Amino acid sequence: MMRRTNRQRTLPILALALAASGASAQGPEYRMDESGNWVLVSTPAAGSDEALIAAARKDLAEVRPADARRAVSEWIERNDRTRNPRLAEALLIRADALTAEGDEYEALYDYERVIKEFPATPSFITAVERELDIGVRYCAGLRRKLLGVRVLDATDIGEELLIRVQERMPSSRLAERAGIELADYYYRERNLDLAVDAYDLFIQNYPKSQYLQRAMQRRIYATIGRFKGPRYDGSALIDARILTRRYAALFPAEAQKAGLDDGLLTRLDESSAEELMEGAQWYLRRDDDVAARYMLRRLIRDHPKSAAAQRALTMLQERNWPLGQASKPDSANDASPANATAPAPATPPAPARVEPDRVDERPPPVTPRRTRPADAPPTPPSEPPATPASPSPASEPSTP
Numbered sequence: 490m491m492r493r494t495n496r497q498r499t500l501p502i503l504a505l506a507l508a509a510s511g512a513s514a515q516g517p518e519y520r521m522d523e524s525g526n527w528v529l530v531s532t533p534a535a536g537s538d539e540a541l542i543a544a545a546r547k548d549l550a551e552v553r554p555a556d557a558r559r560a561v562s563e564w565i566e567r568n569d570r571t572r573n574p575r576l577a578e579a580l581l582i583r584a585d586a587l588t589a590e591g592d593e594y595e596a597l598y599d600y601e602r603v604i605k606e607f608p609a610t611p612s613f614i615t616a617v618e619r620e621l622d623i624g625v626r627y628c629a630g631l632r633r634k635l636l637g638v639r640v641l642d643a644t645d646i647g648e649e650l651l652i653r654v655q656e657r658m659p660s661s662r663l664a665e666r667a668g669i670e671l672a673d674y675y676y677r678e679r680n681l682d683l684a685v686d687a688y689d690l691f692i693q694n695y696p697k698s699q700y701l702q703r704a705m706q707r708r709i710y711a712t713i714g715r716f717k718g719p720r721y722d723g724s725a726l727i728d729a730r731i732l733t734r735r736y737a738a739l740f741p742a743e744a745q746k747a748g749l750d751d752g753l754l755t756r757l758d759e760s761s762a763e764e765l766m767e768g769a770q771w772y773l774r775r776d777d778d779v780a781a782r783y784m785l786r787r788l789i790r791d792h793p794k795s796a797a798a799q800r801a802l803t804m805l806q807e808r809n810w811p812l813g814q815a816s817k818p819d820s821a822n823d824a825s826p827a828n829a830t831a832p833a834p835a836t837p838p839a840p841a842r843v844e845p846d847r848v849d850e851r852p853p854p855v856t857p858r859r860t861r862p863a864d865a866p867p868t869p870p871s872e873p874p875a876t877p878a879s880p881s882p883a884s885e886p887s888t889p
Contacts, residue, residue, distance in 0.1 A: 545579075621651070621666065665695050671687055713726070762797035769804075
């Protein structure tokens with residue numbers, strides 16, 4: 490009973506909107522006189538196509554979708570292979586009647602026909618809007634009917650409809666709504682890779698959208714969620730730091746309320762440090778001291794304020810391994826452990842200062858990340874000669 494009540498409340502609104510959109514085309518025409526009263530100016534001739542379509546719209550507005558569907562179905566069968574200019578309106582009325590009766594999946598066939606065969610008519614935009622509404626409902630959990638019972642999952646159909654809306658009407662309000670709805674659907678389903686891509690495309694296509702802040706926030710959360718732990722690839726954490734700083738620079742007050750501030754950056758720094766510590770311990774378990782020493786030095790240099798950096802420093806001291814230049818945040822990048830013990834020249838060149846807290850502010854590449862399994866070793870760095878001919882600071886590789 491409650492479902493029928495809501496349906497009866499929704500149908501008049503939909504039908505009245507349809508009647509208002511097509512009243513000036515084939516229905517009775519009214520104009521307001523000087524006293525503010527509506528006066529009938531013209532009415533379609535009895536038995537004409539305009540009169541039939543006007544009657545069908547009236548049935549739809551008065552919550553009689555079955556009558557409207559039967560009337561236009563007979564007319565469509567007679568004029569299906571003709572170029573009657575009213576055919577697009579008749580197909581749209583029948584599709585709306587089917588939707589009002591709860592057969593929105595069957596209505597998609599008529600909507601698709603209007604979109605493909607009549608792209609230059611006003612019915613085109615209305616059909617695209619109807620498909621958008623059906624796609625949102627399917628992605629929200631509405632099921633398709635089977636023998637009159639809604640038991641079939643229709644999320645894949647809803648996803649396809651949202652994509653088609655963006656392809657058919659790019660840079661429009663309908664496409665904007667379809668884009669954010671599709672990204673939110675991926676976010677709800679925990680499909681984080683597709684969610685990051687969808688939010689990134691939405692931000693690029695609609696930089697002034699009213700949904701911009703929500704898209705930027707959820708893109709950060711989805712990017713962080715892609716990090717599976719210290720045993721896996723941590724490149725998502727680098728992207729998350731860049732996105733968090735950008736959002737805080739654009740919306741400082743909202744970032745403070747949402748927790749996208751220095752506290753989150755600190756936690757991201759700790760997670761990145763734990764990833765490097767996990768790699769160093771993996772090398773130690775396999776007696777690869779050269780690679781383990783390199784990982785520990787890099788951890789201390791890139792994340793000097795983390796708890797893992799203190800543990801790395803203790804591990805270096807216990808093994809009597811020199812810290813090298815990599816332990817100093819403002820020193821040159823040390824690509825090899827041997828450079829730390831090499832004698833300095835009489836007039837050493839000025840080392841390039843490296844600020845570990847500053848990262849590239851360009852947009853991160855939205856490409857699938859390849860995760861490293863727990864048992865797969867990272868690529869160990871090659872050990873250079875113990876005494877190079879001319880030591881000079883080198884740029885450290887970004888990935889071991």
